[in-house]
Amino acid sequence: MTISPVGRLEGTVLPPPVLDVSGLTISYRDQSGTRTAVHGIDFSVAPGEVVALVGESGSGKSTTAQAIIGLLPENGRLDGGSIRLNLQEIAGWPQKRLDGIRGSVISLVPQGSGQFAQSGQDDRQTGRGNPCDPRQSLRRCR
Numbered sequence: 001m002t003i004s005p006v007g008r009l010e011g012t013v014l015p016p017p018v019l020d021v022s023g024l025t026i027s028y029r030d031q032s033g034t035r036t037a038v039h040g041i042d043f044s045v046a047p048g049e050v051v052a053l054v055g056e057s058g059s060g061k062s063t064t065a066q067a068i069i070g071l072l073p074e075n076g077r078l079d080g081g082s083i084r085l086n087l088q089e090i091a092g093w094p095q096k097r098l099d100g101i102r103g104s105v106i107s108l109v110p111q112g113s114g115q116f117a118q119s120g121q122d123d124r125q126t127g128r129g130n131p132c133d134p135r136q137s138l139r140r141c142r
């Protein structure tokens with residue numbers, strides 16, 4: 001995934017970013033080997049700014065968010081790059097330390113969480129209970 005900044009005025013002086021991600025590279029390991037899912041992306045979020053990562057399915061948006069918040073799946077690995085939260089480098093922090101900021105300083109609302117809350121079901125194996133899961137009929141996802 002590559003990121004192109006849009007909508008930022010040339011010459012605008014911004015305060016230090018709340019979140020500054022640079023060169024973030026993430027891979028997954030499975031039976032077939034190791035595959036890089038996120039290839040050295042850079043972006044930052046200024047105070048009060050809303051930044052959207054837009055990309056096709058599988059381009060690495062969730063992987064990026066999970067890595068930032070320290071919630072990569074077991075087989076996911078942060079291979080390189082920097083994640084600075086309020087000017088502090090948090091890439092490589094141990095889980096326990098990340099637990100201390102997750103929910104209070106930085107949070108992640110997983111995709112489909114509203115749908116799961118409404119249906120009361122959450123079957124990640126089949127996508128049942130999540131009308132927006134690609135394995136279910138897209139006509140139901142409105």
Ligand SMILES: Nc1ncnc2c1ncn2[C@@H]1O[C@H](COP(=O)(O)OP(=O)(O)OP(=O)(O)O)[C@@H](O)[C@H]1O
Pocket residue numbers: 028029030037055056057058059060061062063064073075076111
């Ligand atoms: N636990 C995992 N093990 C192996 N590969 C994975 C794992 N999770 C995600 N991937 C792969 O990493 C890539 C990025 O997936 P990711 O879920 O981050 O994409 P996404 O942009 O969030 O997609 P979507 O728009 O469908 O939510 C995909 O090729 C996906 O198959």
Ligand SMILES: [Mg+2]
Pocket residue numbers: 061062063111
């Ligand atoms: Mg996703």
